[in-house]
Amino acid sequence: xxANETTPRAPADFEKAAVGAQATVATFNEETPSLLRRVQHLxxxxxxxxxxxxxxxxxxxxxxxxxxxxLTAFNLSVVLQQVTIIAVIGIAQTIVVLTAGIDLSVGxxxxxxxxxxxxxxxxxxxxxxxxxxxxxxxxxxxxAVNGILVTRFRLPPFIVTLGTWYMVFALNLWYSDSETIRxxxxxxxxxxxxxxxxxxxIGDARLTYGSIAMVIAIALFWYLLSMTAWGRHxxxxxxxxxxxxxxxxRVERVLMSVYIVAGIVCAFAAWMMIxxxxxxxxxxxxxxxxxxxxxxxxGGTSLFGGRGxxxxxxxxxxxxGVFRNGLALSGVNVLWQDFAVGALIIVAVALDQWLRRxxx
Amino acid sequence: MRKFASMLVxxxxxxxxxxxxPAAAADKPIVGLVTKTNTxxxxxxxxxxxxxxxKEMGVELRSFAGKVDGDNQGQVEAIExxxxxxxxxxxxxxxxxxxxxxxxxxxxxxxxxxxxxxxPLEPAEAADATFATDNFKAGELIGQWAKxxxxxxxxxxxxxxxxxxxxxxxxxxLRDQGFLKGFGIDLGDPRxxxxxxxxxxxxxxxxxxxxxxxxxxxxxxxxxDPSITVVYTINEPAAAGAYEALKAVGKEKSVLIxxxxxxxxxxxxxxxxxIGATSMQFPLLMASKGVEAVAEFAKxxxxxxxxxxxxxxxxxxxxxxxxxxxxxxxxxxxDALKKCWG
Numbered sequence: 001x002x003a004n005e006t007t008p009r010a011p012a013d014f015e016k017a018a019v020g021a022q023a024t025v026a027t028f029n030e031e032t033p034s035l036l037r038r039v040q041h042l043x044x045x046x047x048x049x050x051x052x053x054x055x056x057x058x059x060x061x062x063x064x065x066x067x068x069x070x071l072t073a074f075n076l077s078v079v080l081q082q083v084t085i086i087a088v089i090g091i092a093q094t095i096v097v098l099t100a101g102i103d104l105s106v107g108x109x110x111x112x113x114x115x116x117x118x119x120x121x122x123x124x125x126x127x128x129x130x131x132x133x134x135x136x137x138x139x140x141x142x143x144a145v146n147g148i149l150v151t152r153f154r155l156p157p158f159i160v161t162l163g164t165w166y167m168v169f170a171l172n173l174w175y176s177d178s179e180t181i182r183x184x185x186x187x188x189x190x191x192x193x194x195x196x197x198x199x200x201x202i203g204d205a206r207l208t209y210g211s212i213a214m215v216i217a218i219a220l221f222w223y224l225l226s227m228t229a230w231g232r233h234x235x236x237x238x239x240x241x242x243x244x245x246x247x248x249x250r251v252e253r254v255l256m257s258v259y260i261v262a263g264i265v266c267a268f269a270a271w272m273m274i275x276x277x278x279x280x281x282x283x284x285x286x287x288x289x290x291x292x293x294x295x296x297x298x299g300g301t302s303l304f305g306g307r308g309x310x311x312x313x314x315x316x317x318x319x320x321g322v323f324r325n326g327l328a329l330s331g332v333n334v335l336w337q338d339f340a341v342g343a344l345i346i347v348a349v350a351l352d353q354w355l356r357r358x359x360x
Numbered sequence: 361m362r363k364f365a366s367m368l369v370x371x372x373x374x375x376x377x378x379x380x381x382p383a384a385a386a387d388k389p390i391v392g393l394v395t396k397t398n399t400x401x402x403x404x405x406x407x408x409x410x411x412x413x414x415k416e417m418g419v420e421l422r423s424f425a426g427k428v429d430g431d432n433q434g435q436v437e438a439i440e441x442x443x444x445x446x447x448x449x450x451x452x453x454x455x456x457x458x459x460x461x462x463x464x465x466x467x468x469x470x471x472x473x474x475x476x477x478x479x480p481l482e483p484a485e486a487a488d489a490t491f492a493t494d495n496f497k498a499g500e501l502i503g504q505w506a507k508x509x510x511x512x513x514x515x516x517x518x519x520x521x522x523x524x525x526x527x528x529x530x531x532x533x534l535r536d537q538g539f540l541k542g543f544g545i546d547l548g549d550p551r552x553x554x555x556x557x558x559x560x561x562x563x564x565x566x567x568x569x570x571x572x573x574x575x576x577x578x579x580x581x582x583x584x585d586p587s588i589t590v591v592y593t594i595n596e597p598a599a600a601g602a603y604e605a606l607k608a609v610g611k612e613k614s615v616l617i618x619x620x621x622x623x624x625x626x627x628x629x630x631x632x633x634x635i636g637a638t639s640m641q642f643p644l645l646m647a648s649k650g651v652e653a654v655a656e657f658a659k660x661x662x663x664x665x666x667x668x669x670x671x672x673x674x675x676x677x678x679x680x681x682x683x684x685x686x687x688x689x690x691x692x693x694x695d696a697l698k699k700c701w702g
Contacts, residue, residue: 069583078579169399178404180571182625183600184632199608206608277571278604279625281597283399284572286428328580333554334526334566 044355047300047308050348051315054298058319062326069329077205083321084196084214085110085276086291088269090299090313091221092262093292098225099238099258100305101150101157106266107288108168109142114270115176118280121190122181128192136267142168143263147256165289176282183278196275210272214314217268221310234258239306294320294341298348319344388420389658391651392442392450394435396479398425400569401623402643403453405701406477409644410451413651419658421651422447429569430527432456436463442472449473449654451647457482457530473657475664477646479531480672489653489664490672491646495534495620496541498639499592501679501688502618503542505637506590508685509616513589514543520581521564522574522593522602523553532594535620536564539592562588567598574601582609593619596626596638603634622680624700630680631693637681640691643701645675 033041043049063071089106096103117135120126126134142164149160186193196210225231233254236244241251274280299316301308320341327337393410395403407423414421422445424438432455440463442450449472454460457479464474464486476487484490507514521539524532536553548555554564562585567573574593582588582605591606593599599619606612612634619626622640629635653664667674678699679690 075583078583082576082579173399178399178401180401180597180600180625182628183604184629184634197604197608273572276604277575277601278607279571279597279600281571283570283597286399286568286570325580325583328565329583331563331584338526 040355040357043351047355048312048315050351051299051312051319054344055315055319055322058322058326062322062329065326065330070326073203073205075325075329077202077207077211079318079321079325080211081206081208081276082325083317084208084210085269085272086288086295086320087214087314087317088217088272089266089288089292090295090317091217091310092265092269093289093296094299094301094308094310094313095221095225095234095258096157096262097238097293097296097301097303098234098305098308099255100241100303101255101258102161102293102303103146103157103259103262104161104289105142105146105165105168106262106292107285108165108172109139109263109266110270110273110288111282111285112142112168112172112175112270113139113267114273114280114284115172115181115282117193117270118181118186118190118274119176121193122185122280125189128190131190132192132271135270136264139263139265139267139270140260141263143260143266144256146263147259150259151252151255172282176280178282180282181280186274186278186280193271193274193280194278196272197278208275210275213272217265218310218314225310230254230257235306237305291320294345297352298344300348300352302352303349316348388418389655390420390422390442390445390447391654392438392445392447392452393421393423393647393650394438394442394450394452395423395425396429396431396435396453396455397427398423400429402478402621402701406453406643406647409647410651413648417651417655419448419651419655426455429525430455432459435460439463439467443467443470447472448658449475451475451477451650451654452487453478454481461486473654473663475650475653476672477650478641478643479529482530484671489666491649491653491664491675492672493641493646493677494670494674495531496538498620498641498677499535499538499540500542501538501639501677502592502620502637503539503544504688505542505679505681505685505690506539506592506616506618507543508688509636509683510590517543517560517590518585518588519543519545519561519590519592520578520588520602521553521561522567522577522581522591522598523564524569524594525566528553535594536592539618543590567594567601569595569598571597571601571604574598575605576601578602578605579608582606582611589615591615591617593617595619596621596623596629596635599626599635599638600629603629622678622696622700624697627680627693627696627700630682630696633682636683637679637690640678640680640696640699642675642699649673649675 092106093103113135116138117131120131121128146160146164149155150157196213199206199208233249236249237251237254245251295316296313298319299312301312323340324337411421426434435455450467467474474487476490478492480490481487523536533553537547537550540547545558563581565577565581567577591602593602596619599617606615616636619635619638626638630638656662680696681690682693684690
């Protein structure tokens with residue numbers, strides 16, 4: 001804004017009082033922002049910058065501390081395999097958290113779907129592709145139950161999924177009789193369930209189909225969230241459901257779709273779980289919900305909804321994987337592995353809060 | 361809407377409770393069973409064994425479980441409600457052997473017989489009796505077998521130890537240290553895992569006793585030393601996970617895996633060559649003997665005896681392998697399939 005540009009004229013009698021007063025209209029005070037503010041702004045615009053930086057740093061630190069064993073192509077491909085399942089379940093968690101919800105039932109849905117797939121294909125003699133589809137349908141149904149309770153009954157997602165977590169896990173134990181289906185039996189009757197375990201050797205590294213599937217899933221959801229109307233609606237609903245409603249977004253329908261998609265993604269993770277562990281065990285995935293929330297938070301997605309990224313979640317899962325693997329290789333006691341992951345979470349949330357101040 | 365919802369919830373809750381609570385028999389003595397979790401097949405089978413025996417003896421069984429391994433709070437609540445229900449005795453697999461002791465004392469003061477199953481209390485005499493596998497012996501058997509199977513190669517073995525979790529509970533330590541003693545390795549402190557100095561040990565890692573943990577731990581230890589030749593595992597699910605990790609790098613034929621448990625999937629894995637040898641334990645026997653003891657106590661006031669030389673009643677352990685070694689009694693996987701649980 002520049003100064004007032006009306007042509008000057010002789011003041012009328014009563015205006016004489018104002019002679020000598022400032023005649024400029026209000027202007028903005030344009031200071032150059034401090035470096036810190038600029039960094040803050042940059043990180044606010046690119047939420048994946050922090051986890052990317054942390055990942056690079058932690059790899060560098062473990063490469064120096066962990067010696068040659070850590071920084072081999074083979075070991076890094078092992079870390080990639082170790083995080084595939086949490087990263088995929090993390091996709092489900094991310095879309096729910098983007099809507100300012102949280103899903104504690106993700107691990108239970110995955111383990112139930114894996115037992116359905118395993119039991120149908122191995123003991124009931126259902127063709128494997130059909131068994132996988134039914135498993136996916138079970139995942140979708142669990143997600144739909146979460147969605148209905150959140151949208152129709154207006155219950156908080158935390159409470160809903162806390163309840164369904166227990167219920168789905170109990171169903172899983174009942175359905176499977178708490179019995180594990182052995183890897184060798186699956187290999188004989190339903191090898192398709194172990195599809196993702198196939199590895200392509202690239203030099204020393206072993207790239208499993210599971211790792212590739214994870215990258216494809218991350219790419220797909222990155223596209224859906226940033227390039228489609230559905231993705232924008234998900235962000236809008238998480239940021240301010242009331243504003244979204246006024247803008248003509250059908251909030252209930254968006255929330256419903258998010259929980260159902262999360263259920264389907266968990267069922268897909270179930271198939272990957274069977275591939276990685278070989279067997280289908282009703283005991284697996286017991287900490288997946290907290291592990292996936294950890295990946296989401298460290299990946300820079302805000303638990304208050306509306307801001308975050310799928311790529312960040314992958315980075316978050318990788319950071320935790322690198323920490324655990326690196327510390328284990330250095331022979332660090334498990335206690336301190338857990339301690340380190342806990343510290344990471346706190347730092348990530350503190351950063352998130354600091355970035356929010358930019359937008360206020 | 362709100363009214364409808366709360367009516368629906370109330371209706372569902374009432375319906376659930378009606379459906380889940382069996383009609384209690386008024387005059388039958390009550391026996392409580394408190395397990396660590398209701399997810400692990402070992403405890404599931406234990407409950408089934410106790411239920412069958414309770415039916416046969418004409419007593420009423422009430423089962424409780426912690427939410428997760430290590431959930432002491434849930435077990436405390438279970439014992440408290442059994443005291444209020446006027447139970448005659450409690451069978452418990454303690455999640456936290458030390459923390460549960462004051463609650464157990466409360467039960468014994470109230471006149472209940474308390475028997476620890478599978479995991480002794482600390483101190484063991486805090487319970488009236490303990491019915492358990494000799495876990496140290498279970499470890500020792502597979503350690504001796506592994507050493508004898510390797511023959512001359514035992515001196516240059518590279519050993520990976522896949523333990524349970526970071527809490528170092530008694531079962532975890534007894535099996536691990538038993539294995540090392542059987543293999544002929546100096547234990548350092550026999551109450552601690554992971555303090556041994558023998559250069560043959562590549563390292564310890566934790567598995568949570570599950571396939572996923574077994575695979576991850578094996579992957580990490582293989583990174584530390586790819587030339588591992590012997591893998592000790594806390595239980596058979598962990599062994600199955602470790603095998604998957606070895607298979608992924610083409611080492612499944614050259615590495616010896618030993619384990620403890622005797623669950624049916626584990627015994628089948630002995631048959632299939634996944635596990636070299638496992639020590640079988642008998643959870644059904646622990647539970648049914650426990651129910652018998654409480655029924656006896658309710659009738660005559662007599663308390664159970666201990667096995668000679670031990671501070672608990674040993675429910676037995678058997679080595680299962682299809683590659684027996686000279687001088688060590690064992691049963692084949694085919695025989696074991698007739699006795700296995702889960």
